[in-house]
Amino acid sequence: MALEVKRKEKQSSRSLVRDFSKRVRKSGILVRAKKRKNIIREKSAQLRKRKALRKIEKVKFYNKMKKLGIQK
Secondary structure: OOOOOOOOOOOOHHHHHHHHHHHHHHHOHHHHHHHHHOOOOOOOHHHHHHHHHHHHHHHHHHHHHHHHOOOO
């Protein structure tokens, strides 16, 4: 949604900016943008699977090191 503010006759640039800011606030554009900014996308199935496999391998490795007495 695009906002358009036209300059009125004999309107200063400051009041034009103030009018624009007011319109933006009332429209709720910034609120929606801020909410959308913090949305965390869900990881793909492939990425989740790779992560799980890496975790399993890491656990196996640490258990092996623990048995060998190399790691606490």
